[in-house]
Amino acid sequence: MKGRKAAVTATTGALKKVPPAPKDLSPLAQKVWRAELSALVRAEKIAAHELPLFKSYCSATARIDEAQAEIVKHGLLIVGASGELKRNPATTIQKEAIALQARLATEFGISPASRNKVSGFTSDEDDAPPGVDI
Numbered sequence: 001m002k003g004r005k006a007a008v009t010a011t012t013g014a015l016k017k018v019p020p021a022p023k024d025l026s027p028l029a030q031k032v033w034r035a036e037l038s039a040l041v042r043a044e045k046i047a048a049h050e051l052p053l054f055k056s057y058c059s060a061t062a063r064i065d066e067a068q069a070e071i072v073k074h075g076l077l078i079v080g081a082s083g084e085l086k087r088n089p090a091t092t093i094q095k096e097a098i099a100l101q102a103r104l105a106t107e108f109g110i111s112p113a114s115r116n117k118v119s120g121f122t123s124d125e126d127d128a129p130p131g132v133d134i
Contacts, residue, residue, distance in 0.1 A: 067094035
């Protein structure tokens, strides 16, 4: 779907406090949960029924770093079963996680472009998500 995206406004039934991170999230995903969700709650931009989707955003963000660690450890190319070089499967995992994270960041007004449409949104952290050093 192309065209102008709707401006994000205060959400009906917005959360008033940050709920604890789900226990089944990785430590990095829990860090993303706390850092990013606090800004959304403060700006009244997220409701309880949106938390499962936000959990997916946190998991995707963590998966990017997990895949990068595998790429650093094993390289972009790995030796296949028959001895040929092939693309490290972690590159595909990372690519898919980046696409999901970007899409969900836009949904929540977390990306730089979508953040411009969200009045009252300020993050406690730098622009980079937890785990990303710039």
